Amino acid sequence: MLSVIYVSVADPLIRDEDIAAILLASRRNNKRHALTGALIYNGHNFMQLLEGPADEVETCLAAIGRDPRHSGMTEVRRRTVYDRDFAEWSMLYDPDFEGHDEDLARLAARGRIDEQDERIIHNFIALGRRRPVA
Numbered sequence: 283m284l285s286v287i288y289v290s291v292a293d294p295l296i297r298d299e300d301i302a303a304i305l306l307a308s309r310r311n312n313k314r315h316a317l318t319g320a321l322i323y324n325g326h327n328f329m330q331l332l333e334g335p336a337d338e339v340e341t342c343l344a345a346i347g348r349d350p351r352h353s354g355m356t357e358v359r360r361r362t363v364y365d366r367d368f369a370e371w372s373m374l375y376d377p378d379f380e381g382h383d384e385d386l387a388r389l390a391a392r393g394r395i396d397e398q399d400e401r402i403i404h405n406f407i408a409l410g411r412r413r414p415v416a
Contacts, residue, residue: 284336285367286343287359287402289329290352300351305375312372317342320367320374328352331399333366358402367399 293300301323312318317334330346332339347355368374 283334283363283366284339285331285333285359285361285363286339286357287329287331287399288343288346288355288357289327290355291327292323293351293353296351301375304349304351305373308373311342315342318366318368318371318373320371322375329358329402331368333363333368336362359399 305321308321312334315334315338317332317338319330319332322329332342
């Protein structure tokens with residue numbers, strides 16, 4: 283099984299309706315193709331962890347890369363895994379990601395999410411919380 287984390291730059295004009303459409307399609311398609319994962323939008327960028335059969339992950343990543351609602355898709359981490367980090371979710375998404383530091387730490391402590399992935403996700407969320415300097 284393959285697990286990939288990527289980041290990309292969201293279209294500056296992206297709307298909540300666009301994200302809702304992404305989630306609807308992701309959840310429907312991921313169930314059909316035995317994919318699971320999580321999507322984070324920090325206000326500027328997307329980060330997604332996608333996991334499942336290698337051929338299905340590759341096909342999905344190719345389709346995601348063609349989506350005009352983001353650009354600059356860059357893989358952060360790719361590896362073979364034997365267990366899923368997000369097995370219960372066709373696509374986990376929480377628009378606020380407030381208070382998830384403890385949730386992520388709990389998942390890591392129970393061996394549900396890899397420590398490296400936890401650090402990557404924490405850092406990504408923290409970048410979205412930074413406010414521009416005036």
